[in-house]
Amino acid sequence: MRKSFQHVIATLNLFQGTHSLTIFLLAAIFVLSSCDDSSSASSNGSDENAAVDSSSSVCKDCDDESSSSAKKIESSAEKDVESSDDAKIDESSSIKENRTSSSSVKTDDSSSSKKDVSSSSVSSSSSVKSSSSSSVKQSSSSVGFIDPDDVVTGTMTDSRDNKVYKTVTIGTQTWMAENLNYAYTSVPYKFDSKYGSYTSDSTSWCYDDDPSNCDKYGRLYTWAASMDSIGTWSTNGIGCGYGSTCSPTYPVRGICPTGWHLPTKAEFETLFTAVGGSFQAAKRLKSASGWEAAGEATDAYGFSALPAGARDNKGAFSSPGLYAYFWSATEFRDYAYNMFLYSNDEFAYLEYNYKYDGFSVRCVKDSD
Known part of the structure; x- marks a missing residue:
């Protein structure tokens, strides 16, 4: 400016x-x-x-x-x-x-979460396979497990021949604690097939046809004889035999003494459950002696299953000390179910075989 x-x-x-x-x-x-x-x-x-x-x-x-x-x-x-x-x-x-x-x-840690998981699995194979009675009791209590200490032993007499048998009560069932040894000889045995025929003067046998084996193992019966297919003592098993199917009325007394009957497949399953499951049933039901593998048998319940072996349709005997077969009253087409125990196995099986085979019999008491 x-x-x-x-x-x-x-x-x-x-x-x-x-x-x-x-x-x-x-x-x-x-x-x-x-x-x-x-x-x-x-x-x-x-x-x-x-x-x-x-x-x-x-x-x-x-x-x-x-x-x-x-x-x-x-x-x-x-x-x-x-x-x-x-x-x-x-x-x-x-x-x-x-x-x-x-x-x-998956681990064996003792944390509470693991205990909860393991205890929630009621039928796990690990708990069933345990040799400890307490662990089996814990894992199987909800499915009918019976502690070995709770079994009740006794005896019964077959009025037909006055033979006395040991018995054992496991839970709700009372079983014969010995193989049946009633000499069912009044009906001859005849088997015919395309391969030939075979006949016998009886439908029950001692192993190797040696009477001393009957004293040891009891007798071996065809399924027809076990079911009393000709109706000697009851009509519930009439017509039940080889080559035919039938509709039995349960319980089937069959060849059993008065007040007793041939067990069904379901009754064997109940027995397996009561002793801790089929994984351990054989070990706990087998007699502590008489088996080739004695270490696999504890007879924890006094059932004392004996390895009587079997007899086939041609009269051949096999496997004493190794196998035990017990007939049931339940059929499957041309076959019938049986309980099978093997010397080297702790597992108890329910399988079916030809009705003409000769197997052992264990009777179970009728319900009151």
Whole structure:
């Protein structure tokens, strides 16, 4: 501004005379124009500075707010991250817990979760296979397991020949604790097939036709004889024999003494359950002596199953000391079910065989 006035005065001193007024006016206009430009420039500068200051001021204010907001956002973000991390940690922990829980089923650790899992599996093979009576009791109590200490022993007499047999009560069932040795000889045996025929004067035999074996093992009977297919003592098993199917009325007394009957397949299954399951039934039902593998037999329940072997349809005897077969009253087409025990096996089987085979018989007492 000051430089502009000095410039005007210098111009007036230069131009003096008649045209001084005109020149003065022109100079004034020039000065005013310069002032306007300067003022405008100054004003623009001030506005820009003000804008900068204002912007700076706003930014300063905003910095505080934005800083606060940023901090809030950052804090919130951190919390979200922490929350996410926590979630991941929780998820990871949950996975680990699940894996731990899963692994607890597979290991023998004594943690409570593993005990719960193992105890919830009532019929697991590991608990059934345990040789400890208490563990078997615990695992099988809900399915009818009977502790060996709870069995009741006794005797019964067959009024037909006055033979006395040991008995054992296991839970709700009372069984003969010896193989039946009633000499069923009044009916001859005849077997015909395309391969030939075979006849015998009896449908029950002592092993190897040696009477001393009857004293030891009891007799071997065809299924027809076991069911009393001609109706000597009852009509429930009439017509049940080889080459035909029948519809017996249960219980089937068959060849058993009065008040007793030939067990069904289901009654054998009940017996297996009562002694801890089929996985251990053979070991616990077999006599402690008389088997080739004596170490596989404990006779824990006094059932004393003996390995009497078998007799086929041609009169050949086999496997004493190695196998035991016991007829049931349940047929399957041309076959009939039987309980099968093997010397070297702890497992008890329910299988079916030809009705003409000669097997042992164990009778079970009729329900009261």
